[in-house]
Amino acid sequence: MRIDVLTIFPDYLAPLSLSLIGRARERGLLDVSAHDLRRWTSDVHRTVDDTPYGGGPGMVMRPEPWGRAFDELVPAGVAPPRFVVPSPAGAPLTQSLAAELAAEPWLLFGCGRYEGIDQRVLDDAADRMPVTEVSLGDVVLFGGEVAVLAVVEAVTRLLPGVLGNAESLAEESHTGGLLEAPVYTKPPVWRERPVPDVLRSGDHGRIARWRRDQALVRTARRRPDLLAALPPGTLDATDQLA
Numbered sequence: 424m425r426i427d428v429l430t431i432f433p434d435y436l437a438p439l440s441l442s443l444i445g446r447a448r449e450r451g452l453l454d455v456s457a458h459d460l461r462r463w464t465s466d467v468h469r470t471v472d473d474t475p476y477g478g479g480p481g482m483v484m485r486p487e488p489w490g491r492a493f494d495e496l497v498p499a500g501v502a503p504p505r506f507v508v509p510s511p512a513g514a515p516l517t518q519s520l521a522a523e524l525a526a527e528p529w530l531l532f533g534c535g536r537y538e539g540i541d542q543r544v545l546d547d548a549a550d551r552m553p554v555t556e557v558s559l560g561d562v563v564l565f566g567g568e569v570a571v572l573a574v575v576e577a578v579t580r581l582l583p584g585v586l587g588n589a590e591s592l593a594e595e596s597h598t599g600g601l602l603e604a605p606v607y608t609k610p611p612v613w614r615e616r617p618v619p620d621v622l623r624s625g626d627h628g629r630i631a632r633w634r635r636d637q638a639l640v641r642t643a644r645r646r647p648d649l650l651a652a653l654p655p656g657t658l659d660a661t662d663q664l665a
């Protein structure tokens with residue numbers, strides 16, 4: 424997979440060179456480049472923003488640098504990337520959206536700053552490539568860079584070969600759309616708190632049932648919306664656990 428990121432703060436994307444993603448890049452599974460949007464400015468001050476038409480606080484990202492960046496990075500005649508823009512107005516990032524993005528051969532991320540990117544940039548992009556605005560939650564960040572790190576992590580961990588067998592693909596598909604059960608490791612007792620006996624019983628059927636029950640209780644308490652979203656009949660699976 425090829426990943427390009429357009430940002431006015433390329434250093435924010437430095438963590439992509441670390442750890443698993445760094446190793447995946449070394450192994451040629453990923454090709455990640457961060458591009459300074461100011462490279463496509465034309466004035467001596469390398470301006471990327473201006474005041475909003477219609478008034479209001481803050482600044483808006485000007486369209487010209489984005490357009491020139493698209494012209495260079497996404498030339499005509501080349502199969503285009505999917506343009507992914509973190510935005511409070513975007514579609515919620517879910518594991519299924521991450522899986523959809525992981526199937527793309529090329530992702531181009533656009534990091535908004537200030538009050539946002541001139542809408543015509545999104546409109547112009549949509550004439551050349553598929554565009555997906557994605558939200559990490561109903562919260563406002565300073566810019567898209569941190570969100571891009573999260574999306575890139577969610578997507579690249581799904582790519583074949585990126586996660587070694589040491590890492591667990593803790594995907595919701597393993598627990599059928601429920602939250603994960605609590606996890607424990609050594610020591611068996613810590614600050615007078617023991618590990619639940621069932622997990623040390625060696626009875627794998629009992630352990631699977633306990634984990635399923637814990638996942639159900641947690642989901643019901645913390646995320647009843649996930650229960651409601653389960654495909655009909657999912658909960659009947661409980662008795663399928665040996």
Ligand SMILES: COC(=O)COc1cccc(COC(=O)c2cn[nH]c2)c1
Binds near residue numbers: 511
């Ligand atoms: C068309 O899209 C844009 O103009 C995006 O512009 C901006 C402006 C400021 C900050 C951000 C970063 O995204 C979030 O804050 C965000 C993402 N998820 N939840 C919050 C993006």
